[in-house]
Amino acid sequence: MDQLLAAFRAHPTRPPSASEAARMVGEDVLDLLIARGDLVRVSADVLFLPETYAQMVERIQALIRERGSVTVAEVRDQLETSRKYAVALLEHLDERRITRRVGDARVLR
Structure with missing residues (x-):
């Protein structure tokens, strides 16, 4: 999870796609990050850090x-x-x- 969030921080306006993120941490962990508010889903394949x-x-x-x-x-x-x-x-x-x-x-x- 830390590596994934670091990747989002490294390129905040061009982060990994949701499919790339799922490959990094798995669908369940990605769903958890979204549910906890660590990531915001704006489309099926686009996520951003909340800030x-x-x-x-x-x-x-x-x-x-x-x-x-x-x-x-x-x-x-x-x-x-x-x-x-x-x-x-x-x-x-x-x-x-x-x-x-x-x-x-x-x-x-």
Whole structure:
């Protein structure tokens, strides 16, 4: 578990995928880490540390307040992550009703 969490800390905005994490510690341990709140699942294969998740959500909200809306590419660039993680995070925020997709952009609800 310590090695896995260290891997998440080493690359907070580009962490191991859920499938990679499961290979490292097993499905049961991964499920436990998620249930305990040590990791936040935003999609089937994307997980973040809770502090990274909170910081990214705050940055996205601030960007939208500043610009009116954001695109996947803008989030990817601002968070220094990949499109895979930016899309998963934005879709998660849409599901949580924090953001709403309007065309190719996201706005705050």
